[in-house]
Amino acid sequence: QVMQKQISKEFYKYISLNVLGMLGLSCYILADTFFISKRLGADGLTALNLAISVYSIINGLGLMLGIGGATRFAICRAQGEKEKGNQVFAASAAAGMAVGIVLLIIGLAGSDAVAGMLGAEGNIQTMTGGYLKTILVFAPFFIMNNILIAFVRNDGSPRLSMAAMLTGSFSNIVLDYVFLFPCNMGIFGAALATGFAPVISLGLLSLHFIRGKNQFTWSSPMGALCCRVRDICSLGISAFINELSSAVVLIVFNLLILHLAGNTGVAAYGIVANLALVAVSVFTGISQGSQPLISRFYGEGRKKESAAVFVRAAILAGAVGIFFSAAAFAFTTNLVGIFNGEGNRELAEIAFWGLRLYFLGFCPAGVNIVAAAYMGAVEKGRESFAIAFVRGVAAILFFAFFLSFIWKMDGIWLAFPAAEISTLLLTARFLKRYKKTALPSVEK
Numbered sequence: 205q206v207m208q209k210q211i212s213k214e215f216y217k218y219i220s221l222n223v224l225g226m227l228g229l230s231c232y233i234l235a236d237t238f239f240i241s242k243r244l245g246a247d248g249l250t251a252l253n254l255a256i257s258v259y260s261i262i263n264g265l266g267l268m269l270g271i272g273g274a275t276r277f278a279i280c281r282a283q284g285e286k287e288k289g290n291q292v293f294a295a296s297a298a299a300g301m302a303v304g305i306v307l308l309i310i311g312l313a314g315s316d317a318v319a320g321m322l323g324a325e326g327n328i329q330t331m332t333g334g335y336l337k338t339i340l341v342f343a344p345f346f347i348m349n350n351i352l353i354a355f356v357r358n359d360g361s362p363r364l365s366m367a368a369m370l371t372g373s374f375s376n377i378v379l380d381y382v383f384l385f386p387c388n389m390g391i392f393g394a395a396l397a398t399g400f401a402p403v404i405s406l407g408l409l410s411l412h413f414i415r416g417k418n419q420f421t422w423s424s425p426m427g428a429l430c431c432r433v434r435d436i437c438s439l440g441i442s443a444f445i446n447e448l449s450s451a452v453v454l455i456v457f458n459l460l461i462l463h464l465a466g467n468t469g470v471a472a473y474g475i476v477a478n479l480a481l482v483a484v485s486v487f488t489g490i491s492q493g494s495q496p497l498i499s500r501f502y503g504e505g506r507k508k509e510s511a512a513v514f515v516r517a518a519i520l521a522g523a524v525g526i527f528f529s530a531a532a533f534a535f536t537t538n539l540v541g542i543f544n545g546e547g548n549r550e551l552a553e554i555a556f557w558g559l560r561l562y563f564l565g566f567c568p569a570g571v572n573i574v575a576a577a578y579m580g581a582v583e584k585g586r587e588s589f590a591i592a593f594v595r596g597v598a599a600i601l602f603f604a605f606f607l608s609f610i611w612k613m614d615g616i617w618l619a620f621p622a623a624e625i626s627t628l629l630l631t632a633r634f635l636k637r638y639k640k641t642a643l644p645s646v647e648k
Contacts, residue, residue, distance in 0.1 A: 211497070211509060211512065211513065212516075214497055215494065215497060215513055215516055215517075217362065218357075218362050218493040218494065218496060218497060219489070219490055219493040219494060219517070219520070220493075221362040221363055221365070221366040221493065222357065222362065222365070222366065222489040222490075222492050222493030223486055223489030223490060223493060224366050224370065224489070225353075225365060225366035225368075225369035225370060225489065226369065226485040226486065226488050226489035226492070227482065227485055227486065227489065228366075228369045228370035228372070228373035228374065229369050229372075229373055229485060230373075230481045230482045230484075230485035234478055234479075234481070234482065235373075235376055235377040235380045235397075236252055236380060236394045236397075236398060237249065237252060237474065237475070237478045237543055238542065238543060239380045239381060239384045239385075239394060240252050240384070240391065240394055241543045241544065241545040241546075242545040243384045243385065243390075244331075244390070244391060245545065245546050246467065246468060246471045246546060246548060246551060247327060247328060247331065247467070248331065248391060249470075249471040249474045249475070249543070250328055250467050250470045250471050250474065251324065251328050251331035251332040251335060251391060252335065252391070252394070252474060253454065253458065253470055253471065253473060253474030253477065253478075254319065254322045254323060254324050254328070254332045254454075254458060254470070255319070255322070255332045255335040255336050255339070256454060256474075256477075256478075257322065257450070257451035257452075257454040257455050257458075258318065258322075258336055258339065258340070258451065259339055259398075260447045260448070260450040260451040260454065261447065261448060261451045262307060262339070262340070262343050262346050262347065263346060263350065263447050264443065264444040264445075264446070264447025264448045264450075264451070265300075265303050265347055265444060265447075266300065266346055266347035266348070266349065266350030266351060267350050267354075267440065267443035267444060267446075267447060268436075268437055268440035268441060268443050268444030269296045269299055269300045269303075269347065269350070269351050269436060269437070269440060270296065270300075270350040270351040270352075270353060270354030270355065270440065270443075271354050271439070271440040271443045271492065271495065271577075271580070272296070272435075272436040272437055272438065272439040272440020272441070272443070272580070273292050273293060273295065273296030273351065273354065273355065273436045273439075273440070274296075274354035274355050274357065274358040274495075274496075275358075275439045275440065275495060275499050275580060275581055276289075276292045276432075276435060276436060276439055277289045277292045277293060277355060277358055277359075277420060278358045278495075278496055278499035278500055278503060279499050279500075279502065279503035279583075280292060280503070281358075281419065281500075281503070282499070282500050282502075282503030282504045283503050283504075286419070289419075289420055290420055290421050290422070291432055292420075292432055292436065293355060293420040293421070293422070294422050294432075295432035295433050295436060296351050296355070296432075296436055297348070297351060297422070299433050299436070300344075300347040300348050300350075300351045301344060301347075301348065303343075303347060304343045304344030304345070304346070304347045304348065305344060307340050307343035307344075307347075308340060308341055308343050308344060310340055311336065311337050311338075311339070311340020311341050311343065312337065312340075312341065315333045315334075315336040315337035315340060316329065316330075316333035316337075318333070318336055319332035319333040319336055322455060322458070323455075323458055323459050323462055328467070331390075331391045334390075334391055334392050334395070335391050335392070335394070335395045336395075337395075338392060338395035338396055338398075338399055339395050339398065339399060341399065342398075342399030342400075342402065342403075345399070345402040345403050345406060346402050348402075348406060349368075349372070349402035349405050349406050349409070352368075352406065352409045352412075353365045353368060353369060353405070353409065354492070355420060356368075356409055356412045356418075357492070357496060358495075358496045358499070359412070359417070359418060359419050359420060360417075360419075361412055361417060362493075362496075364408070364409065364411065364412055365409075367408060368405040368406075368408040368409045369405060371404060371405060371408050372401035372402055372404050372405030372408075373401060375400065375401055375404045376397050376398055376400070376401040379396070379397035379400055379401075380393075380394055380397040380398075382397075383396055383397050384397075438585035438589075439580050439581075439583065439585055439588075440580065441580065441585060441588060441589045441592065442576035442577055442579070442580050442588040442589060442591065442592035443488075443492075443577070443580075443592075444592075445576075445589065445592035445593050445596050445597070446484075446488070446573065446576070446592055446596055448596065448597070449592070449593075449595070449596020449597050449600070450484075450596070452596070452597055452601070453596070453600055453601070453604070454477060456601055456604060457473055457477075457604060457616060458470050458473065460604060460605075460608055460616055461473050461613070461616060464608070464612055464613055464616070465554060465613060468548065468550050468551050468554065469554055469613065471548075471551055472551050472554035472555040472558055473555075473558065473616075474543075475539075475540060475543045475544070475551075475555045475558075475559070476555055476558040476559050476562050476617075478543070479532075479539060479559065480562065480563070480566075483524075483525070483528045483563070483566050483569075484569075484573070486524055486528075486570075487521050487524070487525075487569065487570045487573040487574065488573065490517050490520055490521050490524070490570070490573075490574055491517065491521075491573055491574045491576075491577035491578075492577065493517075494513050494514065494516075494517040494574070494577070494578070494581075495577055495580075495581045497510070497513045498510045498513050498514060498578060498581040498582065499581045499582075501513065502581065502582045502583070507582075507642060510581070510582060511639070514574070514575075514578040517574045517578070518570075518571050518574050518575065518578075521570030521571055521573065521574045522567055522570055522571050524566075524570055525566040525567035525568070525569060525570040525571075526566075526567050528563055528566045529563050529564055529566050529567060531563075532559050532560055532562075532563035533560055533563075536556055536559050536560055537552075537556065539559060540552050540555045540556055540559060543555075554613065557613075557614065557617065558613070558616075558617045561614060561617035561618050561621070562617045562620050562621070564618075564620075564621040565620040565621030565622075565623070565624040565625070566624075568621075568624040568625050568627070568628040569595070569620075569624045571628060571631065572591055572595050572624060572627050572628060572631050573595075575591055575631045575634070575635060576588045576591040576592045576595075576631075579591065579634065579638075582638075582642070584634075584638065587634045587638070590630065590634070591627060591630060591631050591634065594623075594626075594627045594630055595623055595624055595627035599622070599623035599624075599626050599627055600619055600620060600623035602623075603615075603618070603619035603620075603622040603623050603626075604616055604619040607619050607622065
C-alpha cells in the first residue's frame with residue numbers, strides 16, 4: 205500500500221510537470237498562429253502552415269535523440285552502469301549537433317526551394333521561405349534543447365525541465381508580439397521569436413550542471429557514437445515518427461486541400477492543426493512524463509510496476525481525449541474566431557466543420573501515443589515504431605486519399621479519427637502479446 209502511494213505521488217508529479225511543460229511548448233506555434241493571423245491575415249496563416257511541417261521534423265529529430273537517449277540512460281542508471289549512461293549522453297549530444305548543423309546549412313542554402321516543394325507559390329513562397337530559413341538556422345538549438353530537457357528530466361529534475369520549457373515558450377509569446385507589432389518585422393519576426401525560445405530554455409537548463417546536480421557527463425563521443433546512436437534511435441523512434449507524421453500529414457493535407465479549397469482551405473486547416481497541437485502536446489506530456497518511471501522500474505526488473513504506470517497514463521490520456529473532443533463541439537465558433545482576425549466567412553465555415561470532425565480522433569489518439577512511448581520505454585522498439593508509423597503515416601495517408609475522394613473536405617477531416625481507431629486495434633494486439641510474454645505475473 206505504501207509502495208502504491210509512492211508510485212502514485214511520483215506519477216502525478218512527473219505527469220503534471222511534463223504536461224505543463226509541453227503545453228508551454230505548444231505555445232510556440234499557437235502564439236505564431238494568433239499574432240500572424242492578426243498581423244498578416246490569411247496569407248500569413250497559409251505560409252505558417254506550410255512551413256510548420258519542417259519545424260515538426262526538427263522537433264522530431266530532437267525528441268528521438270532526447271527520449272531515446274534518456275530512456276537508455278535511465279535504464280543504465282537503474283542497473284548501476286554509470287559509465288554506459290555517460291556514453292549514451294555523449295552519443296545523443298554529438299548526433300544532435302551533427303544533425304542540427306546539416307539542417308542549418310540546408311536553411312541557408314535552400315529554404316526557398318523547400319518552400320516551393322511544400323506547394324508555396326508567389327508571395328506565399330517568399331513568406332514561407334523566410335520563415336523556414338530562420339527556423340532552420342536555429343535547428344541546432346531546437347535539437348539540443350529537446351535532448352537536454354529529456355536527460356535533465358530523467359536525471360531527477362522534472363521541475364527544471366518544466367521551467368525551461370515554460371520559460372522558453374513564454375519568451376516566445378512576448379517576442380512574437382514585440383517583433384510583429386512594435387518592430388513590424390513581418391513573418392521573419394515570428395520565426396525569430398520562435399528561434400530564440402530554445403536558446404533561452406538551454407540557458408535555464410545549464411543550471412543543472414552549474415549546481416552540480418547532473419549524474420551524467422560527456423564521455424568519449426567517437427567511441428560511443430558507433431555503438432549507441434542506433435540503439436538510441438530505436439528507443440526514441442516513436443517520438444520521431446509522431447513528429448514526422450505531423451510533417452507528412454501537413455504536407456499531404458495541404459496539397460489535397462489546395463486542390464479542393466485553395467489557400468483559404470489551407471488557412472482553415474492551419475487553425476485546426478494548430479489547435480490540435482495543444483491536444484497532442486498534452487498526450488506527449490503524459491507519455492514523456494511516465495517514461496522515466498516506466499524505464500526505471502523496467503531497469504530494476506519491476507515490470508509489474510512499469511505496466512501499472514502505463515495503465516494509469518493510458519486511462520488519463522483517454523479521458524483527456526474525450527475532454528478535447530467535447531470542447532471542440534462546445535466551443536467551435538469561439539476557437540475558430542480566435543485565429544480568424546479578418547472575419548473571413550469562408551475560412552470560418554471550413555474550419556468550423558474541420559475542428560468538429562478532426563477532434564473526434566483524440567480519444568484513441570491519446571491511448572496510441574502513450575502505448576507507443578511505453579513500448580519504447582521497455583525496449584520494444586519494433587512495436588513502438590509500428591504503432592507510431594501506422595497511426596502517423598500509413599493509416600492516415602490511406603484514409604486521407606480514400607475519404608477525400610468520397611466526401612471531399614469532410615473526408616480529409618475524418619481521416620484522422622479513422623486512422624486512430626484502426627491503429628487502436630493494432631495497439632491492443634501488441635499490448636495483449638506483451639502482457640502474455642513479458643508480464644506473466646500480471647495475469648495472476
